[in-house]
Amino acid sequence: MGGADGAVRRLSGQFISLEGGEGVGKSTQTARLAAALEARGVHVVVTREPGGSEGAEAIRGLLMQGEVSRWSPHAEALLFAAARADHVEKRIRPALEAGQWVLCDRYIDSTRAYQGGQGIDDAAILALHAFGSKGLLPDRTLLLTLPAGTGEERALERDQGIADRFGARGSEFHAQVAAAFDRIADAEGDRIRRVDASGSPDAVTGRLMDALSDLLP
Numbered sequence: 001m002g003g004a005d006g007a008v009r010r011l012s013g014q015f016i017s018l019e020g021g022e023g024v025g026k027s028t029q030t031a032r033l034a035a036a037l038e039a040r041g042v043h044v045v046v047t048r049e050p051g052g053s054e055g056a057e058a059i060r061g062l063l064m065q066g067e068v069s070r071w072s073p074h075a076e077a078l079l080f081a082a083a084r085a086d087h088v089e090k091r092i093r094p095a096l097e098a099g100q101w102v103l104c105d106r107y108i109d110s111t112r113a114y115q116g117g118q119g120i121d122d123a124a125i126l127a128l129h130a131f132g133s134k135g136l137l138p139d140r141t142l143l144l145t146l147p148a149g150t151g152e153e154r155a156l157e158r159d160q161g162i163a164d165r166f167g168a169r170g171s172e173f174h175a176q177v178a179a180a181f182d183r184i185a186d187a188e189g190d191r192i193r194r195v196d197a198s199g200s201p202d203a204v205t206g207r208l209m210d211a212l213s214d215l216l217p
């Protein structure tokens with residue numbers, strides 16, 4: 001329908017989230033995927049959770065530091081939802097409305113996998129998301145996967161014994177997180193694509209690009 005002056009055009013970018021457990025290489029791959037998209041002519045706003053806006057970064061400090069027992073699972077779920085509400089309102093939604101692509105390192109599925117494993121049910125997490133962020137979901141979620149235990153080993157090496165409140169938890173916790181990600185991916189196959197995170201960084205980035213091929217201009 002767009003006229004010659006381009007006045008009528010779709011002003012909506014694609015919202016992509018990257019998810020996975022500890023040590024799957026998510027942060028590295030977020031940067032690499034952004035570079036690969038830019039090379040294809042797609043400008044992306046790169047962001048992360050918890051954080052990504054001034055208010056959400058302040059909440060991130062509360063969430064990531066201190067004793068594992070600092071927050072109850074309920075308080076923690078509310079803090080993640082509050083951080084996300086600010087991030088969506090101040091950064092993600094304005095970018096999408098301006099037609100930009102947004103690439104987010106972790107989003108709602110991390111809350112479902114991490115807090116969901118601690119007795120907060122999925123429906124409650126989604127209800128908080130509906131209230132805080134109008135239920136905004138990514139157009140595509142890329143779930144990086146590694147065989148059980150492999151990611152934790154990588155994370156231990158990376159963190160050199162100074163893990164944050166989440167990395168510090170035991171292997172049982174991380175196995176629960178992986179199982180929860182699996183269940184969500186099985187249930188929401190239209191949105192979520194599993195991507196094998198093993199092999200060279202280049203190979204992984206290639207697989208991520210393949211998993212976005214239908215969205216690329």
Ligand code: TYD
Nearest residue numbers: 022049050080106107110111114115166167
């Ligand atoms: P981060 O420093 O981003 O590390 P990484 O993503 O490389 O693991 O740590 C974020 C931590 O917060 C991570 O352990 C997962 C956890 N988390 C939740 O528990 N719930 C959430 O909703 C989000 C976004 C993160």
